[in-house]
Amino acid sequence: MLSFCKYIFAPYIAPMTKTDRAHWNGCPTRYAAGIVGDKWCFLLMRDVLLHGKRTYSEFLSGPEGISTNILADRLSRLERNGLLDRRTDPRKGSRVCYFPTRKLRDLLPALLAMMVWSVKYDADTEAPDSFAASFVADPAATIAWYEADIDRVDQDILGAPAE
Amino acid sequence: MLSFCKYIFAPYIAPMTKTDRAHWNGCPTRYAAGIVGDKWCFLLMRDVLLHGKRTYSEFLSGPEGISTNILADRLSRLERNGLLDRRTDPRKGSRVCYFPTRKLRDLLPALLAMMVWSVKYDADTEAPDSFAASFVADPAATIAWYEADIDRVDQDILGAPAE
DNA sequence: AATTACACTTGCAAAAAACAAGAGGAATCA
DNA sequence: TGATTCCTCTTGTTTTTTGCAAGTGTAATT
Numbered sequence: 065m066l067s068f069c070k071y072i073f074a075p076y077i078a079p080m081t082k083t084d085r086a087h088w089n090g091c092p093t094r095y096a097a098g099i100v101g102d103k104w105c106f107l108l109m110r111d112v113l114l115h116g117k118r119t120y121s122e123f124l125s126g127p128e129g130i131s132t133n134i135l136a137d138r139l140s141r142l143e144r145n146g147l148l149d150r151r152t153d154p155r156k157g158s159r160v161c162y163f164p165t166r167k168l169r170d171l172l173p174a175l176l177a178m179m180v181w182s183v184k185y186d187a188d189t190e191a192p193d194s195f196a197a198s199f200v201a202d203p204a205a206t207i208a209w210y211e212a213d214i215d216r217v218d219q220d221i222l223g224a225p226a227e
Numbered sequence: 228m229l230s231f232c233k234y235i236f237a238p239y240i241a242p243m244t245k246t247d248r249a250h251w252n253g254c255p256t257r258y259a260a261g262i263v264g265d266k267w268c269f270l271l272m273r274d275v276l277l278h279g280k281r282t283y284s285e286f287l288s289g290p291e292g293i294s295t296n297i298l299a300d301r302l303s304r305l306e307r308n309g310l311l312d313r314r315t316d317p318r319k320g321s322r323v324c325y326f327p328t329r330k331l332r333d334l335l336p337a338l339l340a341m342m343v344w345s346v347k348y349d350a351d352t353e354a355p356d357s358f359a360a361s362f363v364a365d366p367a368a369t370i371a372w373y374e375a376d377i378d379r380v381d382q383d384i385l386g387a388p389a390e
Numbered sequence: 391a392a393t394t395a396c397a398c399t400t401g402c403a404a405a406a407a408a409c410a411a412g413a414g415g416a417a418t419c420a
Numbered sequence: 421t422g423a424t425t426c427c428t429c430t431t432g433t434t435t436t437t438t439g440c441a442a443g444t445g446t447a448a449t450t
Contacts, residue, residue: 092345182255
């Protein structure tokens with residue numbers, strides 16, 4: 065590792081000119097914050113990766129009550145950033161499906177780590193202890209298990225004959 | 228694990244009444260989103276955990292250019308949520324220090340996982356490959372290494388004799 | 391041909407964020 | 421002691437984003 069400031073820290077915060085600020089990345093935290101550092105993106109990630117939701121109306125029906133314009137905005141933003149793959153639903157041509165890309169799937173470890181943290185600190189959590197325990201015990205296996213579910217959902221939609 | 232919907236997914240999204248919505252947690256993703264699902268909180272976490280920043284003016288001087296009212300708001304929010312411990316600086320009584328709590332430190336795994344993801348997908352990243360490699364190879368050791376740095380920063384401030 | 395389902399879009403009021411300037415309190419200095 | 425400086429916020433004001441309600445366009449259904 066490399067030294068930074070007074071102590072040894074991640075060294076990738078470069079100085080930047082004022083004009084660069086808006087679009088410059090290079091810092092991994094800022095890159096992530098720019099893409100998922102938003103409550104709604106965060107919850108949509110959960111819906112896609114963990115709850116098997118794929119359509120506009122499924123997202124809309126969530127308990128948080130996202131409004132339609134915000135949902136449309138976030139979906140297009142996530143698509144633009146390469147996290148979602150937008151296609152018409154083969155089961156019904158007037159419907160649209162948003163599939164998770166590999167890039168989104170690769171956020172599973174971070175998402176699950178965040179959930180383990182929540183389970184530890186949220187007194188009102190409804191998640192079972194077994195969830196956190198299994199991820200801590202064997203992260204790779206837990207992730208593989210979630211990925212298999214994601215595959216099952218997507219294949220169910222894409223592999224189905226048109227009605 | 229338990230079954231959910233059509234497939235096997237995390238089962239902890241309970242139905243909720245309209246009045247509950249604003250403050251209800253129980254879902255780990257929503258809990259995390261409510262606390263760190265914000266660009267500025269995210270970046271402040273980075274400054275405290277990875278860059279050794281502790282004071283208002285240090286946060287203010289970051290390359291992202293946070294405005295003063297937003298900074299004050301986020302600091303008090305993070306303190307209210309038990310992520311930061313606000314104390315006067317023993318080195319100088321007119322200054323305030325914000326120390327990371329255990330609860331904040333426990334976000335390191337999630338934060339680092341997010342950074343590994345960014346390094347993989349951000350073409351402009353300035354983080355060295357060694358960073359991601361070491362975390363993937365041995366997460367626990369990498370986290371311990373960052374924690375030691377955090378200890379060093381805090382002890383340097385708290386243990387220093389008043390000037 | 392008319393109706394329904396679905397995925398958005400638009401317009402408007404309300405809330406939040408960005409920006410600029412300044413207040414107040416401790417330490418330092420004349 | 422009183423003026424000065426440093427530092428942590430406040431307080432307006434402007435700009436942007438959000439939330440809500442209603443409407444539009446396209447594809448299936450009847």
